[in-house]
Each structure stands twice: as structure tokens, then as C-alpha cells.
Amino acid sequence: MTEATQAPLRVAAVGCGVVWRHHLQAVLEMQPRLISYSAVVEPDALRRAAALKALDGQGAPARSFATLMEAIEADPDRTLFEAVDIMVPNVGNLHEHVAREAQNAGRHVLLEKPISVCIASGERILQAQPPEKVLMVAENAQYWREVLLVQRLIHQGQLGDLLSVRAKCWESAHPALNEWAADGSYDAGSFIADAAEGFVFDSGLHWLRPLRMFLGKAVRVSAVAGRSLLQMRGPSMTQALICFESGVTAIFEAILAPGAISEQPFFCIQGTKAEVQIDGFAGGARLFTIQDGKMIEEDLNGEFSGAIGWDTGYAGEMLDFAQAVLHQKTPEAGAAEALEDLRLMLALMKAAKSGQWEDVDQVDSLLSMEALQLEL
Structure with a gap:
């Protein structure tokens, strides 16, 4: 199956602030479209509604949830989303907490940098990733x-x-x-x-x-x-x-x-x-x-x-993640680089x-x- 005919990777967007807008723009401009945001996870109701509105007209309607655990419980067989794009704030152990939820549920993980707040926490994230699943830390640089x-x-x-x-x-x-x-x-x-x-x-x-x-x-x-x-x-x-x-x-x-x-x-x-x-x-x-x-x-x-500048990095990282999951491509940089x-x-x-x-x-x-x- 070619990229043009392959079904896109179904992804849950976790955290819908400024970074989400950059990731979404990169996905919408992707040709062919290798990623589809099929779910949004955001505790803030206004941001959650805005995220759903931004996805209008992009295929099947996305579902929304207040927490990742709520989304996982609603999708036990992974038919709604196969991967998560984690863009929550780097506060305390939140990156590790959310990443581990996704890992334990058998999802591929794209985790926005920094990997965590300390080396020990980052190492735990690396060690917890199932070998058959992709873990990538999003560093657009x-x-x-x-x-x-x-x-x-x-x-x-x-x-x-x-x-x-x-x-x-x-x-x-x-x-x-x-x-x-x-x-x-x-x-x-x-x-x-x-x-x-x-x-x-x-x-x-x-x-x-x-x-x-x-x-x-x-x-x-x-x-x-x-x-x-x-x-x-x-x-x-x-x-x-x-x-x-x-x-x-x-x-x-x-x-x-x-x-x-x-x-x-x-x-x-x-x-x-x-x-x-x-x-x-x-x-x-x-x-x-x-x-x-x-x-x-x-x-x-x-x-x-084509385009140059800072924002082109987001397009590259989203494409790399999609190809790593869909085509078993080795990412340009391993998560350990983070x-x-x-x-x-x-x-x-x-x-x-x-x-x-x-x-x-x-x-x-x-x-x-x-x-x-x-x-x-």
C-alpha cells in the first residue's frame, strides 16, 4: 500500500494549547495526509471545544475527552486512536504521568519536549515503552x-x-x-x-x-x-x-x-x-x-x-513520527537525545x-x- 492510499495514523491530541496549533497546521499541510486527529484530550472545556471546531471538515468527527484515561477507557480496542501526541505543560511529573498512561495502554507516543523535569524521570519513560511501539520526543529543531x-x-x-x-x-x-x-x-x-x-x-x-x-x-x-x-x-x-x-x-x-x-x-x-x-x-x-x-x-x-523558517520543523517531526509508526522508519533522532x-x-x-x-x-x-x- 502506498502512502497515498494508506489509511492515516489515528492520533489523540493531548493538550490543546499553542503547540497543538502548530502540530495541527503541520498535519493539515501534510501531503499525503499520514495523520488524522481522531480525538482531542483537554481539561479546559473552551479549549476542548475550539480544538473540535478546528477539526471540522477533516473527515470523521473527532471525539473529545477531559483526560487521557477517560479516552483510553472509551477505546479499549484502540480503534479510535493508535497513538497520542502529548502536548501538556512541563509541570512537575505531568509528562511522565501522561506518557506512562499512554504506554500502559499500548499506544505509540509522541511526547513534546522536554522529555521530563529530571534525568531519572526521563529514563523511566524510555524504559517503560513497549518495544513494538514508537516513542519519539518532539523536538522541532x-x-x-x-x-x-x-x-x-x-x-x-x-x-x-x-x-x-x-x-x-x-x-x-x-x-x-x-x-x-x-x-x-x-x-x-x-x-x-x-x-x-x-x-x-x-x-x-x-x-x-x-x-x-x-x-x-x-x-x-x-x-x-x-x-x-x-x-x-x-x-x-x-x-x-x-x-x-x-x-x-x-x-x-x-x-x-x-x-x-x-x-x-x-x-x-x-x-x-x-x-x-x-x-x-x-x-x-x-x-x-x-x-x-x-x-x-x-x-x-x-x-x-518550499517553505523555510522555524515552523518547518513541526512538519518534519510530524512526518517522521507518522513514518516511524506506519512504515517502521527509524526516527531521525532517538528519544534518548532528549x-x-x-x-x-x-x-x-x-x-x-x-x-x-x-x-x-x-x-x-x-x-x-x-x-x-x-x-x-
Whole structure:
């Protein structure tokens, strides 16, 4: 059976906030359509109704439930949904709790990053997955088209020996400039504002994955952290140095600006032969070389066919998950990669608290942002 004729994977969307809208858009644009959201799970009645409305006209009507357990009990033979797309907030042990419910019910699992709040919890999720079922952690940066292009340039040696990498995770907290802010995600009382993790932890992981894709294994880190939004309990800005086993040091910066912030490159990679930059959310990449004694700037957008930019990563991860389940394709990145992202972020935050260099491999398996009690 070809992809064009195969029945799509039936998926329950668990958590219907901002991330759900991105996942849904990626699925609706998929050609051929390999995923069908046949159920929505959301405790908030208004969001649940909005999710159902968004699925109108997409085939058979979806069913809605307040909890995943309610959905599982209503579908004991797995005819309604074979897989779950878990997009609930990263609060306490909620990721592990919901993932384990799905695993125990024999469903394939797509779990939005971070895998959990500590290494031990993430390891339990990995160990609980039935071998015949797919477990994938959704990290759209793994499928970010500009990142994949730059990774290829690095591996092909077109930049020469790498000297330095600068990565900047930036957003505005103004509702006119940011859909998360418009949704209330950064308001006092929201899960991001009230949780110990904060913006740096929640968003910065999207920048740590590309750094690891470019540079390999991270070994130690030094950092400072602070608060740019008074209502946010966890860090909303950081500056860090990350040393990699390859000998290259990366500069990582993250900030959630209270108001205006200019368009800035997300990544700048400096090599002995060339420099390459990855632009902001709208996408684009540029290569800088010396030719005939002059510096040449080459727009790399021509390397792409179709859309570019941040949102293309969601399309890639949804397609990868569908193909892993339907065609037994090995995912582009195993779920264990999410553990390494988490380990690096926790080492960074530990360094911000201690004021010392911290070894990434020495992160305690039970360390979480809540346990760290980082004072800002």
C-alpha cells in the first residue's frame, strides 16, 4: 500500500494549547495526509471545544475527552486512536504521568519536549515503552531546515575548522509580537511564569539541540541566569559558555524581552574558511566567504524547495513520527537525545547557581529546576 492510499495514523491530541496549533497546521499541510486527529484530550472545556471546531471538515468527527484515561477507557480496542501526541505543560511529573498512561495502554507516543523535569524521570519513560511501539520526543529543531543545511555544510568541511559558535534564543513577551504572550503563557499565574523552569528552560532546549547537532558532545558549562520578567519565577535570561568534546566553545544566550527586541541571527558559526548565519523565526541562512580578495555574502535560501523558517520543523517531526509508526522508519533522532538536551540544560542551570564550571556528565539523575532552587 502506498502512502497515498494508506489509511492515516489515528492520533489523540493531548493538550490543546499553542503547540497543538502548530502540530495541527503541520498535519493539515501534510501531503499525503499520514495523520488524522481522531480525538482531542483537554481539561479546559473552551479549549476542548475550539480544538473540535478546528477539526471540522477533516473527515470523521473527532471525539473529545477531559483526560487521557477517560479516552483510553472509551477505546479499549484502540480503534479510535493508535497513538497520542502529548502536548501538556512541563509541570512537575505531568509528562511522565501522561506518557506512562499512554504506554500502559499500548499506544505509540509522541511526547513534546522536554522529555521530563529530571534525568531519572526521563529514563523511566524510555524504559517503560513497549518495544513494538514508537516513542519519539518532539523536538522541532531536529527538523529545522536551516539547521540541517548548516549541519551538512559543517560535516562537508565547507566552513573549515570550527572556531566558535554563537546561539541566541530570543523572544518578546509583548502580546502584539508573540503568540505565546497573546495566549497568556507569560502572564502571572501561567504554568511558565509559576514553574521553576521559566523561559530559558522551556525555550532554550530548542537551541541546545542544534548546538549538539553542530558540535557533538557537550562536556562542561559555565553560566549566569537572571530575570527579565518580574512575574516569571524561573530564569527568563541567561548567558553561558558551553565547551564541547570537539574542542569548540559555544556562546549561548537566551532572553525573553519585556518589549521590543530586534531581529537577530539565531546562530552564527565561524570557521577557518567561512562563516554561516541562521536568521530568526521567518527563516533564512547566509554564507560569508572570501573570493578574489573580497567578502561575498551568499543567500542560501535557494537551497530550499518550499517553505523555510522555524515552523518547518513541526512538519518534519510530524512526518517522521507518522513514518516511524506506519512504515517502521527509524526516527531521525532517538528519544534518548532528549535526555542529553535535558542533561545539558540542567548542567547549565546548575552552573548558574554554583558560579563554577559544571561537568555535563555529572548531573545528578534527580536534579530538577525545582530541586535546584535557583535564586534570581
